[in-house]
Amino acid sequence: MKSIVNFYNQQRGMFSVLLENGEYSVIELLDSNEITIGDEVAGELDVAGSAYLENITTGDTFSVIIQNVHCNEQQAQNRVLLL
Numbered sequence: 001m002k003s004i005v006n007f008y009n010q011q012r013g014m015f016s017v018l019l020e021n022g023e024y025s026v027i028e029l030l031d032s033n034e035i036t037i038g039d040e041v042a043g044e045l046d047v048a049g050s051a052y053l054e055n056i057t058t059g060d061t062f063s064v065i066i067q068n069v070h071c072n073e074q075q076a077q078n079r080v081l082l083l
Contacts, residue, residue: 001046002056005039006073007080014067016076017041024076026068027053033062046070 003017003025013029025045029035033055043053048066055062068079 024071026079028065031062
């Protein structure tokens with residue numbers, strides 16, 4: 001599944017992605033690879049747990065924990081920004 005990075009909290013290493021189906025997932029970055037808002041990311045983005053994702057924009061593969069799935073935009077932003 002492809003998605004676009006839409007929120008990023010560098011201090012927490014957390015970001016969210018907008019999925020093709022209009023839902024959001026919240027992801028914890030485990031690798032040191034940088035994520036940028038607007039990057040296209042692909043992988044098993046709608047299943048919580050450990051995963052490897054591909055940053056299609058940069059060509060990098062990186063390790064993550066998908067923390068929350070099936071979120072709306074406000075829920076995703078709150079979890080990434082820890083509001």
